[in-house]
Amino acid sequence: MKLFHRHTERHRTDRIGWLRAAVLGANDGIVSTASLVVGVAAASASHGSILLTGVAGLVAGAMSMAAGEYVSVHSQADTETADLSRERAELELDPASERRELAAIYVARGLQPGLAQQVAEQLMQHDALGAHARDELGISDTFSARPVQAALASAASFAVGSVLPLAATALAPETGLIxxxxxxxxxFLALLGAVAARVGGAGVLVGAWRVTFWGALAMGITAGVGALFGAVV
Incomplete structure (x- = not known):
């Protein structure tokens, strides 16, 4: 009789890294490009100038998203690496103290002291650094920083998001462009919010409303600024 079986449940937490970068990039692509287009259109620019501005915004935004995400996530990765190196050194220097520290963590989570000590000993025999990384530092494979993946996901999703308002700009009549x-x-924002919420297991209507509201606010303010400065210039 088999006492153990392989864990086959699928959870949504393994999607957090790429989902966050993809949703953020696509949302920024739609909002930034649409706001830029609407703002320039409100300033009474020509259709060709508006389209060119949108394309420039797509390229600049995608590069900015990639660079920003890479730097941000790489900083997190550097911090994780430094913490793991420090923990590795502490395990080599004083494993008994580290075992007691791990057991204390399990006691704080609700285990009896004796059982916590047994769990700490067995986990450290199996993978001491992995146990401390996960339970003391909060670092795991699921949530570990991946700078290149995050940068590429952000840039690609921003470009995809930007293409949508750009396509509308190219196809819309000049008189009703805004x-x-x-x-x-x-x-597009409502659909993005709904899909992201569905994939992440959250409420679809709430997700759609959240991104739509902020997108409308951004476009409204940008259109007002464009109309104001267009009239002045």
């Missing part, structure tokens, strides 16, 4: 771009962009 309305077409704003309306389609808000629709």
């Amino acid at each position: 309305g077409w771009v704003s309306g389609t962009s808000l629709l």
Whole structure:
């Protein structure tokens, strides 16, 4: 009789890294490009200038997202590496103290002291650094920093998000451009929020409303600024 079986449940936490970067990039792509297009259109620029501005915004935004995400996540990765190196040194210098520290963590989580000591001993025999990384430092494979993956996901998703309002800009008639771009962009944002919430296991309506509201606010403010400065210039 088999006493143990392989864990086959699927959880959504393993999607956090790429989902965060992808949703953030696509949301920024739609909001930034649509706001840029609407703001320039409100300033009474020509259709060609508006489209060119949107394309420039796509390229600049994608590069900015990639660079920013890479630097940010790489800083997290550097911190994790430094913490793991320090923990490795402490395990080599005083393993008994580290075992007591790990047991104290389990006691604080609800285990009896004797059982906590047994768990700490067995886990450290199996993988001492892994046990301390996970339970003391909060570092695991699921949540570990991956700078290149995050940068590529952010840049690609920003570009995809930007293409949507750009397509609306290219196809919309010049007289109703602001309305077409704003309306389609808000629709895209609602769909993005709903899909992201569905994948992450959250409420679909709440997710859709959240991104749509902030997108509408950003486009409204940018259009106001464009109209104001367009009139002045």
